Amino acid sequence: MRGEECGYVMSGNFEIWIDNEKFTLGEGDSFSFPSNKPHRYRNPGDGVAVVVWAMTPPSY
Numbered sequence: 001m002r003g004e005e006c007g008y009v010m011s012g013n014f015e016i017w018i019d020n021e022k023f024t025l026g027e028g029d030s031f032s033f034p035s036n037k038p039h040r041y042r043n044p045g046d047g048v049a050v051v052v053w054a055m056t057p058p059s060y
Contacts, residue, residue, distance in 0.1 A: 001058040003035035012049030016041040 007016075007030060014025045017040050018033045024044075025031065033039065035055065043049040 003056050003058045004032065005035050005039075005053065005055045006030065006032035007051050007053040010050040010052060012043065012047055013045040014041065014049045014051055015044050 009025045009027055009029045011027050014029075016023050016025065016031055017038075018031075019037045019039075023031060035058070
């Protein structure tokens with residue numbers, strides 16, 4: 001069993017690494033991945049990034 005994570009970039013810039021692969025996202029972009037994959041993220045811009053992020057537990 002594994003959880004899932006997904007997100008939607010509402011505004012700004014957003015970088016996410018999933019399993020050491022980098023994705024550069026902007027307003028209107030989305031992402032999803034299994035929660036058991038190594039991941040990290042950051043805001044590379046000078047302004048605020050707004051990201052809606054949702055997660056499900058492995059049992060869901």
